[in-house]
Amino acid sequence: MKTSQDYRDRLNEMKSNVFINGEKVNRSDSRLQGAIKTISLSFDLVNDPKMKDLLTATSHISGERINRFTHIHQSVEDLMKKQEMTREICRKSFGCIFRCMGIDAMNALSIITHRAEAMTGKPYNERWLKYLKFWQENDIVATCAQTDVKGDRSLRPHQQADPDLYLRVIEHRDDGIVVRGAKNHITAAAIAEEIIVTPTRFLTDKEDQYAVSFAIPGDWDNVYLVTRAENMKQREHLSCPAGEKGDVENFIIFDDAFIPNERVFLGGNEGEHQFGGWLALLFALYHRHSYTGCKPASTDIILGLSALVAEYNGVENKKHVQSKLADLISVAELVNAAGIASAYKGTRDESGTMIPDAVFCNVGRKHAGKNYYHELETLADLAGGLPATLPFEKDFFDEKIGPFLKKYIKRKEGIPAEDIYRLFRTLSDTLCSSIGGVMAVAGVHGGGSPVMEDIAILKQYDIGERKKIAKYLSGISED
């Protein structure tokens, strides 16, 4: 298995195709380092006693011990461990590990390339298996570029004024395809070694050209990574994991990029539109399964911050505080339960890959998404106004002003002023920072917006069976 140093070395060797606020930069740019540090955790914790068993797995193709972020799930237990690994590591990374997208895309591709090869005869699965070998041997960090820019939301891909508003194949060559379009909201692309591209939605038979999936190195020719990158506001005296958090979001442009055949897993050929739709849904499903791990971790963090600030304020044992803590626990554990149930009720695909149950994954993700802003509200409620009005760090350590602040920030007896300041600084970073806001929006939309989960739930659920119950109870005969 590789180390985080290997990962960073490889990033540093990549060509410059990252754009940040008008500059073309290398991957050593300081604005990328917060997020790179986060991803490094997924390598560094591999030998941590608590994480070892979760963070590694045995490859079903090589039999080697591999990082679980490169593993194709073979069993219920694999799904359970992926969820638990995600929760554990996201607690340490202050909310997101940035590495689930790659593995979620690979699991979806394991199934769809298998199905597409069986149905079309094209060697999609054969290519993908080679790619998987490379992936597992090199412990690859990847992102998945799924979301198209979508133009007018009331029109389908082929109805758009500009057909490029969904990424598509514009040329089929003997040795590969040429693609044009853009993907947005792509987290961590500028710090990923590989980018896996998938369609974004169900497609009709007029939309075969949009049924395209492939993988490219992050610095591929004619691919531009427009990057919104930021770190938490810098700290001088008070460095800590929360303060080192960064975020990287990408708008990726495919400027008629050529993709060689061996990296094409779905080629946008005639008759392939349905594989595109299945792949879109299946990636989303695996990704929502990831959320049953990371969202409980977010709630763990919010709960921990809430309980700690209540303790410092001297009100932890008040009944109304306790009731709010119980509500937070309920959110975390219902989402967690949904993940567990989705694994327990998972099914094995013909390809051998385990698929978590779709209804449970979606009700879990939906519940997490519905509650994220409310969790922030609870945290704000318990924290009081100080996250919004906390004096800056240099004042706290200022020779003249500092002693006053240390005197007046005191709360419950025995809690040092600096600890109080540290806590409120993290609260401020959570509630009143640009990255905190990004996490909230991602809490709603990441892995699929609320309405997408409703659609997925309604598609899978047997409402007809419940109507039969209603008819049976009412004495209405079945037709």
Add this chain to the structure above:
Amino acid sequence: MKTSQDYRDRLNEMKSNVFINGEKVNRSDSRLQGAIKTISLSFDLVNDPKMKDLLTATSHISGERINRFTHIHQSVEDLMKKQEMTREICRKSFGCIFRCMGIDAMNALSIITHRAEAMTGKPYNERWLKYLKFWQENDIVATCAQTDVKGDRSLRPHQQADPDLYLRVIEHRDDGIVVRGAKNHITAAAIAEEIIVTPTRFLTDKEDQYAVSFAIPGDWDNVYLVTRAENMKQREHLSCPAGEKGDVENFIIFDDAFIPNERVFLGGNEGEHQFGGWLALLFALYHRHSYTGCKPASTDIILGLSALVAEYNGVENKKHVQSKLADLISVAELVNAAGIASAYKGTRDESGTMIPDAVFCNVGRKHAGKNYYHELETLADLAGGLPATLPFEKDFFDEKIGPFLKKYIKRKEGIPAEDIYRLFRTLSDTLCSSIGGVMAVAGVHGGGSPVMEDIAILKQYDIGERKKIAKYLSGISED
């Protein structure tokens, strides 16, 4: 295994100690028949192909095939099947099967009598095992009388002005004990063969006399069953399962009743108060596990009624209707997932009995309870006003008025007027009947009021671990 006829025969042989609205009645009283019919389902469906595997189990003491409602859970699978059985059978019984209390109490006793015998040397487990044998051989229908009347809610048992406001031992004899007190909210006692009594809450060392548990036949001497019994408003033309629903709730008075030793499972002796508290919590835990089965069934019914009325009204495919159906599904499946996770993360007690995970059971029950009135609101919203204003049955079949009602009740083309009427009659019974109201109150309080679930969650959950996460992220050192 016994039949529902055996059950009814045995009821009819019982002495009269049932009081309904000023009358002392036999168990053949018509007001009890709706609920008796419901319980009969638990016998009758034993050979139904869909239910057979769920409704029976192999006794771990006799190796015989028994009704699962008399089984002590030995494995994760047993817990899963109990949950699934409960959901399946409650769909058919319009929401409650009345038989979970007995089995939940027996499972709790399997553990506490084992622990108490080990720690006190008294033959509590030995007695209970004999009683279990009788139970399984006779396929016993039992209720559990847990809730004391409690007097002033701000005072503990031993602080009450009247010490009898919690049931207690008032005399220890060589051959048994004498108990005094009352239990209320006891569902189905008047139609149960056996009543199992347990304490209602944690007890202090001043409250040993309240740490008492025993089983008695329903018609025991000096035990009076004051009974609130009712059936759905009668139907003449439109009989159906929903219309046959009944409910039986009891206020049980123990007028210095003598309980012989062989039926005493916890004797209220010095030093036994903590077994009382444990038993109270453990019964509640098993009972909340039951709710992860029956509450999804309630939601199945509400969802089926909602979808059917939307179909009849011609609006089933409208997006806002679909979104409400997805919300109902989410409630059912999050509660279901909590049950599944509680089994999967269950632990085996020293006695051999499986205990479901407490946090999952409680967040599941809490979520169900929080949503019940809201589910009714959704149903009322989709149904419109007609459940509240539906003309009576005889008007619908009246020679003069009937044809008009049949003309004007029509909705979507092709749905017969009578089917529409039948559906709205069930909606009316659900939303606008005494029993419907009882079900709603039970939706909030059954198996423990919301605040009790918060207490149970907070007691079990490791909030300290989450505070450590908050400290780690903020750079606050552990003390």
Add this chain to the structure above:
Amino acid sequence: MKTSQDYRDRLNEMKSNVFINGEKVNRSDSRLQGAIKTISLSFDLVNDPKMKDLLTATSHISGERINRFTHIHQSVEDLMKKQEMTREICRKSFGCIFRCMGIDAMNALSIITHRAEAMTGKPYNERWLKYLKFWQENDIVATCAQTDVKGDRSLRPHQQADPDLYLRVIEHRDDGIVVRGAKNHITAAAIAEEIIVTPTRFLTDKEDQYAVSFAIPGDWDNVYLVTRAENMKQREHLSCPAGEKGDVENFIIFDDAFIPNERVFLGGNEGEHQFGGWLALLFALYHRHSYTGCKPASTDIILGLSALVAEYNGVENKKHVQSKLADLISVAELVNAAGIASAYKGTRDESGTMIPDAVFCNVGRKHAGKNYYHELETLADLAGGLPATLPFEKDFFDEKIGPFLKKYIKRKEGIPAEDIYRLFRTLSDTLCSSIGGVMAVAGVHGGGSPVMEDIAILKQYDIGERKKIAKYLSGISED
């Protein structure tokens, strides 16, 4: 002004056209008496010192002192007093006074007949003024029959398979019109002296025949009042206002009924469809204004019951109880505030009638509707399970069982057992009775379903102005 005896005398003189469960009955039928008693309050309280100023007004046509339930609002103060009168009287009537529909319809007609006469030249306002004189002189109790049966909800009136699914004019004669159709959800029609009919929705130019409004005596020829009538479950020992509550809901059939010209206020003639739509909306507006009075009264009752049961249980001062009481108050007073603001921002129509502001009325009604089930949930939460399991009255007064119940129902010291029983009986009637369920459904749908309020709000509100704010702040130039 008339007395309640006058009202009852006149009811008793009416012809029999009321159908209850297959019987044709007189208005002296016992099932109607609960609701008649409620309406009688609106006569009897006219001299109550607290109510006198609210319950009477000075007629703008005769200058006489009249019952405010027959008054056409002439000023902001009139609207304020109508709201306040409604709240005060609904507190005494346990939630609904049954008399607002008539006066709301009359106010709407004052405006629309005025406008229609001006625009069509037909003497609609002239006829209506004569009718008003009769109304005020006789202190008439009326209902408004607005809601059509509507058939397939996805189709407009003229698209229905059966054109009668919305009430319509089927024949225009020199001396009047003949109407066919049915109205449902019509509260109190069987105990009203007059029935005022209005359209139910906006109409297109293909729907002139549906633009019809008129008034008839309740016992008019070829009009059949199919009646769902019920009283609270009878009490023997514990009579009280809550126990005397009744409800009357009607499905009214117009079997080609002839309406003479002097009672026709909108005739379904060519070109009149838009008056129909305006009338529908305006009645709804006045009726939602009524809800800003009656819904705060409902919350007053729920709040009073909640606070009293918390007091009896000994927990009134607990913080979580207090927080729930504060939530109830907020519902009542936001709805109240919406009513006050709607009057304060009301406008005077050309006819002289005051129209309350539509946005405020609708956000008020919407807020009340959104909270009704939640208020019941709060009440159930604070009351505990006893409303669902309360022993019947005769047991409480039984010689043998009664003393036990009196001993064991005790709560906080000093509260007599009978008072506790009385309170829980009212709680049971509120939460677990057919009428309680009807009130909840009416809480959602009465005066217009939630979606209708959204439509009304969106129609009136200047969203464009808010978009301009967004553009101004963002630096986007107006087109």
Add this chain to the structure above:
Amino acid sequence: MKTSQDYRDRLNEMKSNVFINGEKVNRSDSRLQGAIKTISLSFDLVNDPKMKDLLTATSHISGERINRFTHIHQSVEDLMKKQEMTREICRKSFGCIFRCMGIDAMNALSIITHRAEAMTGKPYNERWLKYLKFWQENDIVATCAQTDVKGDRSLRPHQQADPDLYLRVIEHRDDGIVVRGAKNHITAAAIAEEIIVTPTRFLTDKEDQYAVSFAIPGDWDNVYLVTRAENMKQREHLSCPAGEKGDVENFIIFDDAFIPNERVFLGGNEGEHQFGGWLALLFALYHRHSYTGCKPASTDIILGLSALVAEYNGVENKKHVQSKLADLISVAELVNAAGIASAYKGTRDESGTMIPDAVFCNVGRKHAGKNYYHELETLADLAGGLPATLPFEKDFFDEKIGPFLKKYIKRKEGIPAEDIYRLFRTLSDTLCSSIGGVMAVAGVHGGGSPVMEDIAILKQYDIGERKKIAKYLSGISED
């Protein structure tokens, strides 16, 4: 009346006592300019035709035309206009005008100094009236420093380990008092000409020394303004009002500051504790009244942004979008209605000042606070992920990358790419910025935390009257 130039000139003449992140700065510091610009609006719009009538008033002491932000409310209409002024001006200032605190404190002082002078004989009102004259003549910008740092929240002021954790008088001199303590969460103190200090809560008779109120110039000796100041992330190409928003929050230290008698309005003398509590509550009441103006403005902005992004996305007319817009409207207009009702039901104090109704103000503020995070959630939901992932400005205008972004950001036909970018930039500033987070926390806590509003509501509301209703309905006799 003064101009914004006068205001800025006076700020520039002030002594340097502002500390920002370790530096002592003048009021010309760039980090203060965003908020100064906002306050300038309150001067600049005085002649705007739409605002003139709202933003000015006639002084009741001088008869001169004055800025309404310096006016003491004399009538219901004054209260109505203050609310409306606040809403109008906060729409333009992107959410907060920073000037309400001063006028709210002055109105509260007009009453309490009057009462205190009458009851103690000290010339508190006389001093305050002189100060008011100076205030109105100079069109003073002030803040109110109310919130003490409070230490352990479970202890009262006099119980704290350090008695300075609430500001207090430490010395009474002939010519004034010396005060020690700190106030935090004080918005805009560093850009205010005057700071008015009031107590923060009810006080007991052991806490007279904390019953102190006075006014000082912002640059007073021994007063240090520790300042958290920030502007929205700078824009180069896309300047606009939203982009110029700034925020200033202060932690104010009173390092044994001397206050001369003429500026002391409550002196912390023996027996004065109750005036302190009344003043605390009365300032809070006026400030919550201000929120009934500014919070509807926040919702106007969120509604405008929501409707505009829905329009740009091509989904504005979808029913689920419309329903969300209707929900936003309801929040704004219920809060607005609460303000209107509070004025309409206001009372005139003996001092002549109008006091808005406390229950209406508090239910309005509470409703706004309860909904703020939910409104952000709605906005995030409708906006999609782009606020969190929007490429930076210089990329959008970059020669190479810009054209791609302009191509791919397109949505509904006819909307220019730059307008789309501008809108999403404002959305990003609202949802994903430090200031956006501060506004959300202020949405919960500004003007008093949720629990404070509950306390205020419960203190004022006649729950006993509602219990009487419950007793009347249940037939329980009054004691």
